[in-house]
Amino acid sequence: MPELPEVETIRRRLNTVIHNHTIKSTSVHNAKLRWPIAPDFAKQLSHATIHSFERRAKYLLMQTDRGIVIIHLGMSGSLTVNSGNHPLETHTHVEFHLKDGRSLRYRDPRRFGSMHWIPDKPLAHPLLRNLGPEPLDEGFNGDYLYQASRNRRVAIKNLLMNSRIIVGIGNIYASEALYLAQINPIRRSDRIACVRYQNLARAVKSVLESAILAGGTTLRDYVDAAGNPGYFKQNLLVYGRQGALCNLCQTQIRNRTIGQRSSYYCPHCQR
């Protein structure tokens, strides 16, 4: 399921294979995503030239000379570049046919994703307007997290997954970062000392950067823009490893539900 490292991996790949390529036509096979694709979507993008792909949180921003497409991959979305004659896979909802014969395809079996065209000012869009800082920006640090945690009684794992506080962290990397920082995921965010938030901020940056280097985490069906899986799964320390032994203390990794999401942690190391 694409979190920040997966979206960033896709973004980088797209920028290497699509630069100043022009859209010949756009096909919307199924407009019923998380939000319906607007009826004029294909028309707005006819003959648009794609300049680059940017990222904000888990959103991809396709920059063209005819506006911007805000793309979210939900939990099962992929965006791949195919040769024009590549067989169309099921659940391919949108195709951008490029002039050079290739097609950029948006596929999303579970349809939790979305696609919006806007003329300009993407950061003012309602979906992006209220997002917290990027975890890999220098402005994000332990002091920021500590301040954000004051007067908030939620479990720290829920704080990490709140995109108004900090973006890009989903269920996998929240568990991994808390393990690295040795913080119990259920601990109330307002009962964690400042020094521990310094560790947590470093852990967040570390796990996200490592995952990007590995090309993201493929649990089942994540692939990048060229169809390649990511290899961070072999580096996961707790996520999905219920019953396995903690690398540090040999205690069994536990799984419990926090905020309607499965969470993995070491009950001995994480306090």
Added chain:
DNA sequence: CCCGATTCCTGTAGGC
């Protein structure tokens, strides 16, 4: 404002 619960969706796994 804060926060927990609900909701959308489909592929997969597990039980019988």
Added chain:
DNA sequence: TGCCTACAGGAATCGG
């Protein structure tokens, strides 16, 4: 082998 159910999760939205 086949049917049924539970589960996976990003994030908006709703209700208290």
